[in-house]
Amino acid sequence: MASCADADVVVVADTGSTDGGIGRLEALGACVHRLSIEPWRFDDARNAALALVPGDVDVCVSLDLDEVLCPGWRPALEAAWAPGTTRAHYEFVSAFHVDGSPAIRFLNNRIHARHGYRWRHACHEGIYPDRIAERSVLAPGVRVEHRPDRAKPRASYLPLLAAAAAEEPHDPRMAHYHARELFHAGRYEDAAREFERYLSLPGDPFRPERSAGMLYLAKCEMARGRDGLDWALRAAAECPERREPWVTLADIRYRRGEWAECRAAAMRGLSLSGEPDGYMSDPVCHGALPHDLAAIANWRLGRAEEALAHVEQALRMAPGDERLRANADLIRQTLREGGVNANTAGRDCPPGRPGAARESAASAPDRPAGGPGRSGDTG
16 A cells, blocks of 8 residues: 555455455555455456546556555656556566566556556456557556465466456467466366467467467476477477577476587577566576576586586576585586596586476466557566
């Protein structure tokens, strides 16, 4: 509530909370309305909440209770909101490193004019223009941080997403979310079928998400005892400018013992942006893992000095990882004792395996829906 202090009015739609937070919000000045949405779906709840906003409001900032506006948001928004604007894009941070720095950030689009918009989709809902000429602006200096309760159950998402995909069978966004939820429920065959259906849908040129869908198909294969190499190669071809498919390929090549290919994929990934720059970014691929894979591949190829440089970088990114520390100690000892070459590397290779069967977080953020925000992939 404190982050919203600069708002003219704060409207809260309570759809059944039981933790006492609503009373505290009322005491702090929020206009709280209690709603009953049955059967439950997120778009109906958001449209009901929007209808409660006074009609003379110019601009709406849609927030969940676990989202926080950062200081300075109002003057930044007013500076960006030129006459005729109907929507603003702003920085949204959905995950954080242990040091508090952003792990995933992207442009979101849930700041919009009071009139001329409506919400769609039963789950992972989006805000869409409704019979208006949309004009969007970028609002530098406006930042929203998501601080979710990771213990919050997600059991209701799967049936809602199944309903959403059935209602709009030609919507790639809903198909992708449905497939992803099936994957996280451990229904790998069903997830693979839905990801393949998603990829077959026409009219979706959003390559980062298509590439992510292919990586999920690779993981579906891995979960069923195969290596997923073909889908990972397709993911890299679909979106070669992103790090995620290359790190996944390096991990698969590691599992196959293909050291030259593992090194090549890891180095290709490391040559790309080291900063997660979109909501399809996987923080694991921007952490220690690619350096870890590069270190082991270089060691196996007899390139001990390169291996040491990469394992030391991995340690700087994951200082508490004892396996990495043991690997670094072994490589240093080997170099002191006369080095390593391709004939000796296989005998005393660093112990263990890199810290991943790489999985994206189950709480991966939403893909923005509607208008230019759907393809706005940088944050």
